[in-house]
Amino acid sequence: MSTSKYIDDAREIFAANGDYSNLSDKDVYVPSIQVDRTNVYFISHANNEKKLVVFENGNTIGDFDAEETEVAGAGKTLVVAPLTKANNDAIAKRFQWVKPISRHGYKYTFGLGDRLGNASNAHLRLFKGRGIFPILGQQSIRELLLTDRTELDVVTSAAWAIFEEGYTTGWGADGDHVKEPYEVEYAVESGCTMITLDATKKIHNEIADLSDEELDAKFNALDDDYVKYFNDTYLDKTFDLGDGAEVHFTKKDVEQSVLIFFDAVLYGEFIYHRFIEPNNLDFEISMDETIVPTTPANHYFFANELHEKGITPETLAPKFYGEFQKAIDYIGDLDRFEREYKIHQAISKHFGYRVSIHSGSDKLSVYPIVHKLDDGTGWHVKTAGTNWLEAMRVIAKHDPELMKEMYSYAYNHLQDVKPFYVFTADKDNSPKPETINDSNVMSLLSDDNPRQIIHTMYGNLLTYQESFRYVFRDRFFKVLTDHQDQYDDYLNRHISEHIDLLQGKAASRDEVRAKYEPK
């Protein structure tokens, strides 16, 4: 597109005085238009390519890394620029809402992990006006490792979607499941405003297997001052959480909580003072991927010990009773989940933070309970894989042959991902690749077993090469690019199922499935 056309666009936008309903250049992406005094900014979609267009005073425009520049007269200069990190930094100097901010004070926040870097626009169109703060940039170190992406890729692609959609009410970026100090520092340096510290390495699950005698001996082998402090503080104590909720500590509760979790408390304290406090970040502590469920006593102990150290996280992710496996609904007794979630929520409310629900993708049977129990304390829910699966739905619809090839690879190489994820799907309960055809390929996404196989094998599928060339990746992204509207629609429908239930706009999984599931 010539720069003179963009100059005409900018002048037409300025003259339109906010009514952009009938612009002559249909490549101008209207939600991205920003007018600041006599300066005009927007994203153009000309030739199926996204470019930043800036029409600004010539003496201020120099910080953009321009592909094309034209002096437009009357002191104005036009710049056409690529959607790079440097240009995002420059546009964010004009519009600070482009960069991520803290979740602090928001009651309802939702993690929208986008493993591909092309889902955020659809997410933002859905979240506009919903009253839920989007954590648009959310990838774990594991996801980055498996997809060959960087934290900067994640934060930058989300930040460009924010500008493109004109989403001015704030968003967050979560350095998710970071375990080591260097991983925390990497996430902070990449611009994350939230750190989810995965304390798994400091949570000593093996303690849960000790006999009462072994447990007691190990606890009493601690220094006398610790034994005295913990017994004086917790032993045979009942803590009132209000609204009839309480937590009681037996001898076993005290000894297990200390020996399983206190190391993680001290680690959380170190990370907090080293990274969180100095950078004013949102702090989440996750224990959702440990082996033992987090009992109410464990949770209260962890929260109280942090409280004693003057630390209040923004959110904390217990490991709930039951199973929150990837890409499928909750597995477990919902009545028991409800009883225990109520206590976990009461503990979080008591100490001034919110409960975080990880692996929130597809847990539709749980969300009516979360909504029902919400007393204004709020929640944080994390999703990621379910967005990847909606991309695979586009592939199944528009290139069933590619879908069959990707499923066959995932099916035959499932053992490669076992070190990274816990799931029950196995090949014996999944359709054999040779039985998949154009008429049943879409069913791979509705049957739990192949769904989990396709979900967990995302990294292997995106990076697999033969003869130094990607086998699936390039074809995969071309289909998505050619059918972005379809992808956006699938994402909108699928995440709507989650947030309608969480916000009480629907009462059951069946209701949202009937309303939103693609026919």
Ligand SMILES: O=C(O)[C@@H](O)[C@H](O)[C@H](O)C(=O)CO
């Ligand atoms: O797959 C991952 O590593 C992440 O999506 C991680 O599980 C995340 O914390 C999550 O719970 C998303 O649902």
